[in-house]
Amino acid sequence: EIVMTQSPAALSVSPGERATLSCRASQSVSSNLAWYQQKPGQAPRLLIYGASTRATGIPARFSGSGSGTEFTLTISSLQSEDFAVYYCLQYNNWPQWTFGQGTKVEIK
């Protein structure tokens, strides 16, 4: 079973600042890594797939990088609507997905 570990668990950031979120896989998932944003009471929203490709309609301030076991989601200049929980997802051995435990991005 592939284990996904996100860090940090929570991140306090001021609006306009940069946020960097990490996700590590216990074994290689190639580039089969996605990032989701989730707000309270809502379904997850796809931000990034293929480790670095932005989904349709996602602003350019969101970027993803990495391959193999180490991945990063960067939000270049946090807007008020970006405060949420972010999850990474490996889909390398579909249909069995594995999610990270989430990183909560909070207002500083």
Next chain:
Amino acid sequence: EVQLVESGGGLVQPGGSLRLSCAASGFTFSSYAMNWVRQAPGKGLEWVSGVSGSGGGTYYADSVKGRFTISRDNSKNTLYLQMNSLRAEDTAVYYCANVQKLSVWGKGTTVTVSS
């Protein structure tokens, strides 16, 4: 418009059963594997079960194996999750999601297991 709509959630006693449905529209349902994902209150996302496009391949998380059964009816564009022997720890919002179209998720249906 591509859409998934879950239904069938509710309050059930421990040991009881429930069947969830997920109605799909806007894409060729039979061409895609589908997953169920759940989220317990205040917790993260957990993959529960998956099924191939034809329905011939089914997959389960260890936490639900032997209790839950995933199936699909491609003539009705509908995915199902039969949940038996429910436990308090199965309490969650259950989402259906398209395995290959990663952006396609339903809004979820809530299952509460409590006496």
